[in-house]
Amino acid sequence: MRIDVVTIFPEYLAPLELSLVGKARTSGLLDLRVHDLRTWTDDRHRTVDDTPFGGGAGMVMRPDVWGRALDDVLTPEAHLLVPSPAGAPFTQRTAETWATEQHLVLACGRYEGIDSRVVEHYAARTRVTEVSLGDYVLNGGEVAALVVVEAVARLLPGVVGNPASLVEESHGAAGLLEYPVYTKPPSWQGHDVPEVLLSGHHARIARWRRDEALRRTAARRPDLLEALDAGEWDRHDLEV
Numbered sequence: 001m002r003i004d005v006v007t008i009f010p011e012y013l014a015p016l017e018l019s020l021v022g023k024a025r026t027s028g029l030l031d032l033r034v035h036d037l038r039t040w041t042d043d044r045h046r047t048v049d050d051t052p053f054g055g056g057a058g059m060v061m062r063p064d065v066w067g068r069a070l071d072d073v074l075t076p077e078a079h080l081l082v083p084s085p086a087g088a089p090f091t092q093r094t095a096e097t098w099a100t101e102q103h104l105v106l107a108c109g110r111y112e113g114i115d116s117r118v119v120e121h122y123a124a125r126t127r128v129t130e131v132s133l134g135d136y137v138l139n140g141g142e143v144a145a146l147v148v149v150e151a152v153a154r155l156l157p158g159v160v161g162n163p164a165s166l167v168e169e170s171h172g173a174a175g176l177l178e179y180p181v182y183t184k185p186p187s188w189q190g191h192d193v194p195e196v197l198l199s200g201h202h203a204r205i206a207r208w209r210r211d212e213a214l215r216r217t218a219a220r221r222p223d224l225l226e227a228l229d230a231g232e233w234d235r236h237d238l239e240v
């Protein structure tokens, strides 16, 4: 998979040289290219923004600079992703879908955003998705690019050492939150690991983990339980 990220802060994407994503790049599993939007400016001050039509605070990113950048970076098979406070929610299901793509292009805006005609222009000739990390305000699209690249890259075959670990993840198995995890020592600061996990009884351990996942989900994310088939479990099983 190829992923291009266009930004005025390319150094913001430096963490993607580390750990699993870094290894995926080195091994050739992921072809990640980070571009400085100012490469495509046309003035000595390398200007990327201007005042908003209609007035209002802040600045808006110029369509002409973005147009030259995207014309260079986009390919016929590319899916253009534009992080935005007004975007569609980015979820694990989104990551799973985008992990099957050949080419993703992330356009990271700053200021008050990118001139809306950019999305309008490219939507007529390629797949474009405005995406949001959640209902809070960031200063630009780079954090979203970091999240999208990591969430997608880890799903690529060969990136994560043990693919089985991708199966049991939160928002994965049956859409539940993950159960609590423990390691040695069996007792720490007076806190003991639940006995069942030391029993070696795999069926009981599996049942305990599912019950804990249900309990946590009911307490923290009841919205996820709405999506579950009511017949799969009885709420009265949970002393929440």
Ligand SMILES: N#Cc1c(-c2ccc3ccn(Cc4ccc(CN5CCOCC5)cc4)c3c2)n[nH]c1N
Binding pocket: 083, 084, 085, 087, 108, 109, 110, 111, 112, 113, 114, 131, 132, 133, 134, 135, 136, 137, 138, 139, 140, 141, 144
């Ligand atoms: N993904 C994601 C994001 C982003 C995100 C993504 C991309 C850019 C590019 C610029 N910004 C700053 C910005 C903040 C707020 C607003 C809204 N305006 C409405 C009118 O009043 C002024 C404010 C616009 C632009 C971005 C923020 N925020 N939150 C997410 N989950």
